[in-house]
Amino acid sequence: MFDTRDKSSMPLSPPALLSKLARRLMLSPSDQKALLAAASPPRHVAKGDHLIEEGQKTTSLVILCSGMARSLRTLEDGSQQIVAIFVAGEALNPGELMFPRSRTAISALTPATSLPIPLEKLNQLVSERPTIARALWWETAAQAAIQQEWMVWLGRRSASVRLAHLLCEVSYRLQAGDQDAKDAFDLPLTQHELADILGLSTVHVNRTLQVLRSRNLIELSRNRLTIRDKAGLYEIAEFDIQYLSGLKQLDAGESQNA
Amino acid sequence: MFDTRDKSSMPLSPPALLSKLARRLMLSPSDQKALLAAASPPRHVAKGDHLIEEGQKTTSLVILCSGMARSLRTLEDGSQQIVAIFVAGEALNPGELMFPRSRTAISALTPATSLPIPLEKLNQLVSERPTIARALWWETAAQAAIQQEWMVWLGRRSASVRLAHLLCEVSYRLQAGDQDAKDAFDLPLTQHELADILGLSTVHVNRTLQVLRSRNLIELSRNRLTIRDKAGLYEIAEFDIQYLSGLKQLDAGESQNA
DNA sequence: CGCAACATTGAACGGTATCAAGTATGGTGG
DNA sequence: CCACCATACTTGATACCGTTCAATGTTGCG
Structure with missing residues (x-):
């Protein structure tokens, strides 16, 4: 799936x-x-x-x-x-x-x-x-x-935070769209592409990935990402699930508005 | 005005x-x-x-x-x-x-x-x-x-480019809203606030402003900005007037769409 | 097999942050 | 009007994060 x-x-x-x-x-x-x-x-x-x-x-x-x-x-x-x-x-x-x-x-x-x-x-x-x-x-x-969320971490956060945040977001959006909360999924981005998203150099993305790996937060090889320590990853990413969860509150909050 | x-x-x-x-x-x-x-x-x-x-x-x-x-x-x-x-x-x-x-x-x-x-x-x-x-x-x-434009220069451009771009954009938006194309206007932002926008430190904003001043592109003191060399500023800002001018093409381009 | 794309590693450089100090500037109360 | 204070601005020294360049390893594919 x-x-x-x-x-x-x-x-x-x-x-x-x-x-x-x-x-x-x-x-x-x-x-x-x-x-x-x-x-x-x-x-x-x-x-x-x-x-x-x-x-x-x-x-x-x-x-x-x-x-x-x-x-x-x-x-x-x-x-x-x-x-x-x-x-x-x-x-x-x-x-x-x-x-x-x-x-x-x-x-x-x-x-x-x-x-x-x-x-x-x-x-x-x-x-x-x-x-x-x-x-x-x-x-x-x-x-x-x-x-807007991307802007905030582009402007203010270190490479590892940005990278971690991106992984959290993609995982979250994949789940919201379709799947149950699995922690492994295909991430069809090269390190070069990750660098373009994060505003970093390819080399530095590589090193940052190694940091996340060495802390046992993720595995990433051959375009497949596995999140080993979700809580830990969310923490260093400062990932606030709220900001996207508005997406889900639509049915609850929107009926009066629409 | x-x-x-x-x-x-x-x-x-x-x-x-x-x-x-x-x-x-x-x-x-x-x-x-x-x-x-x-x-x-x-x-x-x-x-x-x-x-x-x-x-x-x-x-x-x-x-x-x-x-x-x-x-x-x-x-x-x-x-x-x-x-x-x-x-x-x-x-x-x-x-x-x-x-x-x-x-x-x-x-x-x-x-x-x-x-x-x-x-x-x-x-x-x-x-x-x-x-x-x-x-x-x-x-x-x-x-x-x-x-989105902000994202691009937050991620990819140097301090002086970002700062110059911001000044261009504000000047442009002020004109689009209301005024004729004057090159001097109140810019009620402290250097600290500029830093918050640009994702820089206050100190570095200060130094970057000095660079722009020394090249005779702008004057900025007491919250009043004067653009001395508009073409020069646009150039180092890589300011593309197009991206905002869509705002103006609405009446021309939208009628078929609406 | 061999090539091409991707990933990894090291060394040196540079831009920006941080810390710390000092200088306007403007507002306030005496 | 002046003394004082708070805020903003300026300047210098130092450290760090991330870039760049260059080389090497790895994987997949024709």
């Missing part, structure tokens, strides 16, 4: 593809159906392929049905910074819908399946079904919240 | 207060009226006062009508990171509306005026007027875009 590679090679029916997103966004069955009806056929891409190009005109809302993806900004000097990662069940560009062009390139970290929903149809849907508009607005806000 | 301190001491009528936001969000006159009718009386606060407390229950959308504000995250060890700053005409918490509680504290950098709009009324408005919902969604996305 954790091996995202398997999923993409086994074509799922669109309803199955959508179910994860629906669960996250708490869409009603009728909204789900409507979304699905508006969607283009699902697209399967290989590892490394671009799901959205930088500067590309915004033509669809894209939902990641399986696999993992990253959002990348390239700077003039060639250095790059990964500004977001996505796991199955998340929308890739809810915020970009508001802009004429995409500001980042989004590419697949694993073989992946995406479900594009053309803007024209989406706009119609959104005006007919305010609950869908609200769900997308909410997804935009949730991603902004995650970004 | 640039001295935000004057504004707060001179109570403006609510319509005037809202006009900036309306211009930014491209709200129709009837939407503006409706928003205004839903709003509570404007609130005047002193420099340093909190507009929104950390962890406070989300009860209103708050619009900043005059002055400047900052959104602050405090870490367990006492260090803090400013994750956003706001100028007059911006909404303080469009994204937070989606969560039960506020994740940051927002406090006034200058004397300021805020216009709270209670959630119950807002929810009604939003369901009656999809354009308002869309405007708030858009504001959420715009703030996420700015945050």
Whole structure:
């Protein structure tokens, strides 16, 4: 279940593809159906392929049905910074819908399946079904919240804290989307990619990983991460489960708001 | 016009207060009226006062009508990171509306005026007027875009680039909100606060400012910033006016989307 | 087998933090 | 108006974290 590679090679029916997103966004069955009806056929891409190009005109809302993806900004000097990662069940560009062009390139970290929903149809849907508009607005806000958390530790924390935090977050998001709370999962990121996310050099990521390993907090080899000491990892990461748990409180807290 | 301190001491009528936001969000006159009718009386606060407390229950959308504000995250060890700053005409918490509680504290950098709009009324408005919902969604996305830009330079750029970029951005946002393109404005941030934004130490901010001054790019004293060499500053900041100009293309590019 | 990508290690350099001290600046009460 | 104090700003010396460069080991794959 954790091996995202398997999923993409086994074509799922669109309803199955959508179910994860629906669960996250708490869409009603009728909204789900409507979304699905508006969607283009699902697209399967290989590892490394671009799901959205930088500067590309915004033509669809894209939902990641399986696999993992990253959002990348390239700077003039060639250095790059990964500004977001996505796991199955998340929308890739809810915020970009508001802009004429995409500001980042989004590419697949694993073989992946995406479900594009053309803007024209989406706009119609959104005006007919305010609950869908609200769900997308909410997804935009949730991603902004995650970004904000990234900012805090980019600005203020040491390499080991940043790395630990990232591992905690990915583990948490994978669980929230789909799986039971297992502590081992595929993490299809090279040390170079981790460095891009963390704003560190590859070499230093390597050394920092060794520190975490030597303290018996994690194992990581061949793209598979095992968390050996969850409490310990959370502690040095200063991982506050609260900030993401708002994602779950939606059904409880939102009913009055919606 | 640039001295935000004057504004707060001179109570403006609510319509005037809202006009900036309306211009930014491209709200129709009837939407503006409706928003205004839903709003509570404007609130005047002193420099340093909190507009929104950390962890406070989300009860209103708050619009900043005059002055400047900052959104602050405090870490367990006492260090803090400013994750956003706001100028007059911006909404303080469009994204937070989606969560039960506020994740940051927002406090006034200058004397300021805020216009709270209670959630119950807002929810009604939003369901009656999809354009308002869309405007708030858009504001959420715009703030996420700015945050993302911050992330990129927090992770990848040197102190002088970060500082220069921040100055460029503030200057740009002030102009976009209100003023003609003047190159001198009040910047009510201490070096300590700049450090919190930039993820640097106060001492290093000081030295970096001296570098910029010695290159004749800026003057900054007593909270007043003068940009002496705009082109030069933009250059070392690698300031890409594009990323924010999406904000302006809304009326051009959005009509087909909305 | 051999190549390419990834991972690991070491040494030297540099940017930024930290600590500590000193200098404006502005506001307050006498 | 002055003495005083608090806050902000400035400057220097030192230490550390993370980078860079360079070399070596490892894994997977055609």
